[in-house]
Amino acid sequence: MSPSIYPQILEDPLRNRGTAFTAEQRRVLGLDGLLPPAIETLEQQAARSIEVFRRRPGALDKYVNLRQLQDTNLVLYYRLLVDHLEEVLPIVYTPTVGLACQRFHRIFRRPRGLTLSYPMRDRLPELLRNRRQRDVDVIVVTDGERILGLGDQGAGGLGIPIGKLALYTAIGGLDPGRTLPIVLDVGTNNEERLADPGYLGWRHERIAGAEYDDFVERFVSAVEAELPQAMVQWEDFATHNARPILERYRDRICTFNDDIQGTAAVALGALIGAARASGTRPREHRIVVLGAGSAAIGVADEIRQALVDDGLDPEQARRRFWVLDVDGLLTEERDDLTEEQRVYARPAGEPSGGTTLADVVRSVHPTAMIGLSTARGAFTGEVVREMAAHVERPIIFPLSNPTARSEADPADLDRWTDGRALVATGSPFPPIERDGRTIPVSQSNNVYVFPAVGMGVVAAQAARVTDGMLRAASAALGARSPALTDPTAPLLPPISGLRELADHVALAVAVAAVADGVAPERSEQDLHRRIANARWEPVYPE
Ligand SMILES: NC(=O)C1=CN([C@@H]2O[C@H](COP(=O)(O)OP(=O)(O)OC[C@H]3O[C@@H](n4cnc5c(N)ncnc54)[C@H](O)[C@@H]3O)[C@@H](O)[C@H]2O)C=CC1
């Protein structure tokens, strides 16, 4: 019996072309007979694939369909993402990616990325060396504890880094062969998962405290040793770990936290557009933030700095915020606040009349209300009508994900405010219909920023991600808000324009990296060229 010489190229999604292999390639590579005889172009393959995708009955079926394509043929997968970004984004990303994490063990087909399980803590460098990729530009890592607004999904959280990195390529233009999704599998406190015989992660309660910190340190040390060039993006860590990890490593490796810093950069960009659309300056605003987790405090900190940049002194800027968590307004009387939350604590007795959201809105008359609370429907008709009674153009951003955790439905916000609200959401929503017009709803989501941060870092060869780089991203995004020139236009550029926007934002990030001294000296023109050259396109190479 002769040994099998089955060509591995068909199993390698980076090189596989399926029915697009030419007659010559088929002959040379030994593919004749393994493929049906028709030879297709990429365009023909893409047309067939999008039809198959559209025929799938449910969102999760569509997700599985795309994941299979991703594991089979990356050029074709990214062709679909690039050509149909608006249509596939709610599948690859929020809201469907949340469901995919919850059902990770039910839909698992083939491995992608790395699962670093706690019991293997002594072998992390070796596990990193087992990766498929040789060189890595970007790692997205989660520990699965706060997946969107869906809580602890344990090892199933790997779906989030996989989704984020798909967008690093489809939008930011990063080479998919140089990106690496990772989950730190440190157990789960999700009872449903622990009791599910099909769960694929380490079946153990979450490790915490010094053991957890030691594991994260081992992970970072292993990355430093094995992949010193890679940028590390922390994603969907619970608040009690997110900020300490960022503070511990931001000056040691090239890293940022997307939920804290990426979200803030986008929300500020949207707010700047909204302020302009309402004919106001940022410093005039009174801002209520519902939620006091890592995302909410990151957003508040960024906007607070923008108010200072617009002329308020730091104390005045601080006093423009009313931040609430699940227990109500953050006040000086409370002894359960972290250092970051304490910045926003209001003096005792102020405002008078209670500390619920409705109370605060009634006494403060906010001009902007931002939700990062996971509390579905928290922006009720009563609250929104009260807010809208005192401000001409209420700015209302229900930013929690996925859709089922959103603080409000934009159609309701539009109705409750007679079309006056300036709205942006975290997850995609259908457009608003008003007076015969169809008005798109802007998606204030960190997807507007993180792919471009990655490209900016790679093109500039930045060694760190500085605050200045994220601020530059935010400013570049804010400057492209359609609302700057038309008060009736959406607050953010359309999703369909994200790729072009990413080039612009990436350049701003790269220029800021040079200015901050964390990247080699290069001219703007040179950086522009490097971004264009680095951009990976979904086409079969000659
Ligand atoms: N649009 C975007 O780009 C982003 C959206 N998010 C979303 O923001 C949400 C929060 O994320 P994290 O801050 O990381 O989570 P977290 O769990 O750390 O924070 C949630 C906060 O909301 C508060 N909260 C919970 N229920 C509440 C209620 N009924 N009323 C008032 N406050 C309540 C909690 O006390 C906590 O302060 C998630 O849904 C996440 O998907 C996060 C990052 C980016």
Ligand SMILES: CC(=O)C(=O)O
């Ligand atoms: C968008 C995002 O990063 C989140 O909801 O966590």
Ligand SMILES: [Mg+2]
């Ligand atoms: Mg996130």
